[in-house]
Amino acid sequence: MDRLIYTAMTGARHILDQQATTSNNLANATTTGFRAQLDSFRAVPVVSEGLPTRTFVVDSTVGTDFRPGPIQTTANPLDVAMRGEGWLAVQSPDGSEAYTRSGSLKVSTNGLLQTRAGHNLIGENGPIAIPPDSEISIASDGTVSAISTVQTQPGPSNVLGRIKLVNPPPAELLRGDDGLFRLQSGQPADVDQNVRLVDGAVEGSNVNPVDAMVSMIALARSFETQMSLLKNAENNAAKATQILALN
Incomplete structure (x- = not known):
């Protein structure tokens, strides 16, 4: 019984x-x-x-479930989606490195490029600072460039940094309570040069x-x-x- x-x-x-x-x-x-x-x-x-x-x-x-979600075009220059596999590296509130597929980005009041949730994006040389009065563009390899909008004539494009793009094995990723993913080892993942972005689009939920x-x-x-x-x-x-x- x-x-x-x-x-x-x-x-x-x-x-x-x-x-x-x-x-x-x-x-x-x-x-x-x-x-x-x-x-x-x-x-x-x-x-x-x-x-x-x-x-x-x-x-x-x-x-x-690591299957990709649908790609939704937004035409927003600060929106990026992953082309296939890969993750954006962000800084979690405790200062550690974490990963997300949420590519809806914004510029903080301090001029740092971050996600809509307020996590600063990690560049290959540190946080990416956006100068004021600039038009931002993000290349498929994660390179962030800016053109000043103050001048009457468009000036040269200035490279501000490159977003850290990684692609660790899914079996090594662990979801946190904040919705971000981290390596089970606690160590930062290596940069993957093969990861590509789609600008002006975001990836929806799967x-x-x-x-x-x-x-x-x-x-x-x-x-x-x-x-x-x-x-x-x-x-x-x-x-x-x-x-x-x-x-």
Whole structure:
């Protein structure tokens, strides 16, 4: 009897966790560069002095769907999308290096090039400073150039820096609570000269809203099934108690 309780109880608990993951994916269906989170279940035996007849369900390591999202043209010179594989290197709030696919960029009040979330982009020689009254262009290799708009005649283009573009193996990336990815080793990734950008465009989320909605419905029904199993276990225990009382 308790074997059923162990399985149903832990199954219901982790179904709620997976429901939260699916809800988070659905909420980020329109977030630029978002990568869907993945959950999977596995059965683990209960280690005790008795026989290993009891098992419980655990949610294995949460993974990430690294499939690319759709490219959306914006015609904004500060918007970039990854052409195929690759990541933009940014500075996280704790000062460490992190990676994102969100290429919707802006210039901060301090004149630094950063993402819409406020993370400074890392250049190959440090942060990229944008001079005031300048027209910015970003090349496919990440080179950031500026042309002064103060002069009546357009002046020469000045190279301000080059965005650090990396392409570490997906198996070595770990998603943080802030939505940024980092190497599991904690070390910065090497620059990949083969990574290319698409200017005037951003990459959308790779979450399929229809699949997420269907998954939420399926998870809700699975949770009801686990609750039904727990109710059946309770009824069976009550019937067994009645039989023992009669004897």
